[in-house]
Amino acid sequence: MAALFTLTAALYVAAAALYLDFLGRGRERSAGAGAALLGLGAALHFAFLLAEGLRGASPVGADIQQALSVASWLVALGLLATTRGKPRLRVLGAFVTPVTLLLFLGAGFRRGVAVVGEEMRSALLPVHVAANVLGLVAFALAFGVAVAYLVQERQLRRKQLGALFQRLPPLDVLDALSFRLVATGFPMFTLGVVTGTVWAVQRDPSAPAIDATQTVGLLAWATFAMVLLLRVVVGFRGRRAAFGTALGFLGACAVLVGYVVRKDGGS
Amino acid sequence: MPGLFVVGVSHRSSPVALRERLAVPSSELAAHVRGLAGRSGLSEAVLLSTCNRVELYGVAPDDASEQRARTAFGARVEGHELSPHLYERGGPDAVRHVFRVASSLDSMVVGEPQILGQVKEAYAAALEAGTVGGLLERCFGRAFAVAKRVRSETGIAAGNVSVSSVATDLARQIFGDLSGRRVLLIGAGKMGESAARHLRAQGAQLFVLNRSMERAIQLAAACDGEPRGLHELPAELALADIAIASTSSDRFVVTTELMKQVVKQRKYRQLFLIDIAVPRNVDPRVGEMENVFVYDVDDLQKVAQQNLAQRRREAEAAEALVEQEMREFEAWRRSLDLKPLLVGLRKHVHGILAAELERTLPRLGADASRDRAALEKMLEAATSKLLHQPFVELKRAGEQGDEVLPAAVQRLFPLAAPAPAAAPSGAGAPAVEAEHDEEHALPLGKPAG
Numbered sequence: 001m002a003a004l005f006t007l008t009a010a011l012y013v014a015a016a017a018l019y020l021d022f023l024g025r026g027r028e029r030s031a032g033a034g035a036a037l038l039g040l041g042a043a044l045h046f047a048f049l050l051a052e053g054l055r056g057a058s059p060v061g062a063d064i065q066q067a068l069s070v071a072s073w074l075v076a077l078g079l080l081a082t083t084r085g086k087p088r089l090r091v092l093g094a095f096v097t098p099v100t101l102l103l104f105l106g107a108g109f110r111r112g113v114a115v116v117g118e119e120m121r122s123a124l125l126p127v128h129v130a131a132n133v134l135g136l137v138a139f140a141l142a143f144g145v146a147v148a149y150l151v152q153e154r155q156l157r158r159k160q161l162g163a164l165f166q167r168l169p170p171l172d173v174l175d176a177l178s179f180r181l182v183a184t185g186f187p188m189f190t191l192g193v194v195t196g197t198v199w200a201v202q203r204d205p206s207a208p209a210i211d212a213t214q215t216v217g218l219l220a221w222a223t224f225a226m227v228l229l230l231r232v233v234v235g236f237r238g239r240r241a242a243f244g245t246a247l248g249f250l251g252a253c254a255v256l257v258g259y260v261v262r263k264d265g266g267s
Numbered sequence: 268m269p270g271l272f273v274v275g276v277s278h279r280s281s282p283v284a285l286r287e288r289l290a291v292p293s294s295e296l297a298a299h300v301r302g303l304a305g306r307s308g309l310s311e312a313v314l315l316s317t318c319n320r321v322e323l324y325g326v327a328p329d330d331a332s333e334q335r336a337r338t339a340f341g342a343r344v345e346g347h348e349l350s351p352h353l354y355e356r357g358g359p360d361a362v363r364h365v366f367r368v369a370s371s372l373d374s375m376v377v378g379e380p381q382i383l384g385q386v387k388e389a390y391a392a393a394l395e396a397g398t399v400g401g402l403l404e405r406c407f408g409r410a411f412a413v414a415k416r417v418r419s420e421t422g423i424a425a426g427n428v429s430v431s432s433v434a435t436d437l438a439r440q441i442f443g444d445l446s447g448r449r450v451l452l453i454g455a456g457k458m459g460e461s462a463a464r465h466l467r468a469q470g471a472q473l474f475v476l477n478r479s480m481e482r483a484i485q486l487a488a489a490c491d492g493e494p495r496g497l498h499e500l501p502a503e504l505a506l507a508d509i510a511i512a513s514t515s516s517d518r519f520v521v522t523t524e525l526m527k528q529v530v531k532q533r534k535y536r537q538l539f540l541i542d543i544a545v546p547r548n549v550d551p552r553v554g555e556m557e558n559v560f561v562y563d564v565d566d567l568q569k570v571a572q573q574n575l576a577q578r579r580r581e582a583e584a585a586e587a588l589v590e591q592e593m594r595e596f597e598a599w600r601r602s603l604d605l606k607p608l609l610v611g612l613r614k615h616v617h618g619i620l621a622a623e624l625e626r627t628l629p630r631l632g633a634d635a636s637r638d639r640a641a642l643e644k645m646l647e648a649a650t651s652k653l654l655h656q657p658f659v660e661l662k663r664a665g666e667q668g669d670e671v672l673p674a675a676v677q678r679l680f681p682l683a684a685p686a687p688a689a690a691p692s693g694a695g696a697p698a699v700e701a702e703h704d705e706e707h708a709l710p711l712g713k714p715a716g
Contacts, residue, residue: 156441156560161570166425170443171537235534238558 138185220251446470459513
């Protein structure tokens with residue numbers, strides 16, 4: 001199992017390095033090899049997930065690391081699907097693959113500590129976890145796109161129009177893609193927040209107000225809500241929308257870090 | 268041995284006043300090249316005529332034909348006027364030249380894409396005229412392949428090098444697909460008009476704003492746009508994606524105050540402002556506003572210069588590629604010189620074996636004549652096997668320009684003096700057939716059986 005994990009991580013590292021090489025030096029072969037290694041990594045990752053499931057280490061949805069692992073796998077698949085047949089978007093691998101890698105490594109951090117206790121589990125838990133995972137995947141992709149937007153916009157404003165500028169996709173394409181991804185992830189994330197709240201109340205109606213981790217989660221949700229609301233109502237787009245998207249994803253990541261380092265897995 | 272040569276004038280060697288007198292309209296290329304080849308006695312000929320060069324590529328069976336071709340090429344200009352500007356190249360230098368021309372390494376703007384199309388057009392005209400044979404067919408075929416390699420394997424064509432195309436390129440980097448985008452042309456400057464035409468060609472909608480409505484209508488008609496009065500600028504800016512400022516005003520036409528109103532109405536959509544006017548028409552502080560990008564003529568020229576410098580750097584890699592391809596072509600051409608020797612050697616060996624078979628067969632009785640077909644097959648196989656290694660070595664020697672081995676073979680075997688293996692004159696098809704037939708007769712591959 002450890003070998004599968006290490007091999008998958010190594011493939012993700014290699015894919016990220018190749019995509020970054022393509023971003024920096026523009027070698028087409030690096031982009032192709034990066035996509036191939038990412039695909040191979042995702043295949044091994046799937047084998048790893050299957051092996052974990054067969055081993056029955058923890059029930060579905062009860063383990064934050066398992067959720068992280070699934071999320072990182074879906075981010076890899078999401079990237080491959082988004083860039084398939086679109087050569088101008090391949091460079092996004094340089095921004096998204098490192099996120100995949102970090103999520104996957106996070107899944108291997110202090111494994112088995114943060115499992116939700118049996119007495120805490122309910123039918124809502126898998127819904128809560130699945131919705132949050134899907135939301136996180138869309139936000140991770142949106143984050144990569146938003147960072148690419150910020151890099152491209154900075155170059156255009158500073159009039160640095162070198163090879164890197166030529167390789168990155170047009171600003172409008174990045175802006176529209178980021179919006180679509182946030183709009184896709186937000187309903188999922190909202191469902192995750194709502195089911196999480198209901199689950200917490202069901203578990204202990206007399207429990208005190210939300211803790212620090214949950215507060216950060218709500219702030220991340222509010223950030224994405226603002227990004228979408230301002231975009232639709234005021235036409236808020238471009239750099240500010242990209243900052244908002246990046247900030248919202250970092251908030252969501254902070255929640256994950258909180259759950260991973262806590263001993264109770266958020267229960 | 269027939270010689271491949273090129274004779275011509277280009278933007279590097281001659282003024283346009285001379286080139287225009289030698290130029291041939293594309294509709295007359297086929298007739299002209301047929302006449303040139305006929306008068307000079309060339310085996311093959313291709314005539315290339317563009318605004319930057321007029322060149323005749325030919326294959327001459329002897330020096331006299333080459334001399335006649337040179338005279339016929341410059342017939343419309345006095346000799347003393349032409350000779351200081353005329354260049355001639357032969358053999359490998361001519362091959363290198365056509366590869367460089369097709370790859371746009373010899374163009375005024377290195378990496379420009381039009382030249383390849385023009386070379387293809389010249390070749391098509393020569394095909395139509397029936398003046399392409401084996402050598403030019405192979406040479407131009409390789410030139411097109413080299414040009415393709417140069418474009419795909421080097422960055423020679425990357426980045427635009429004119430102000431108006433750089434502006435279009437930047438617009439594409441901001442908006443992606445430009446079809447349906449609203450472009451404003453403010454004023455009637457020449458460079459602005461050129462940039463607007465580029466954007467219109469990409470499918471953008473064009474609106475021409477001018478202080479004089481009459482001028483706006485004229486310009487809009489010329490650029491396939493819609494006219495607007497200059498008083499409509501705030502409303503049009505609120506809707507536009509790209510605006511090209513090119514007025515003769517000595518004050519800012521697009522001010523920060525105007526843009527503050529416009530940005531809100533635009534709901535922060537991206538706006539690309541191209542200020543091609545001198546003095547500038549757009550307040551540079553506008554470029555600090557959210558989602559507004561301002562580029563003036565200096566910015567665009569800087570990008571064009573950077574792209575040009577980048578192309579020149581890439582040209583070094585392209586030259587190396589051309590050199591490699593030229594060597595390969597020369598190796599192939601030298602192998603043509605050997606063909607008579609190889610054919611003669613095979614005939615010689617096969618002849619001896621066949622004669623021995625004829626002498627032996629009557630002594631073998633009645634059964635032998637039944638097996639004659641099998642014995643002849645065996646004879647063919649024996650000839651091929653026997654000559655396989657010598658042919659491989661001779662071919663290698665030919666590619667490397669080694670003349671010692673072919674001379675030794677000539678000395679060891681009483682072969683007839685080889686006839687020149689010219690790429691045949693006339694139309695391409697018969698020439699190619701003849702060449703292929705010969706190749707099939709030579710056991711240059713693995714020996715059979």
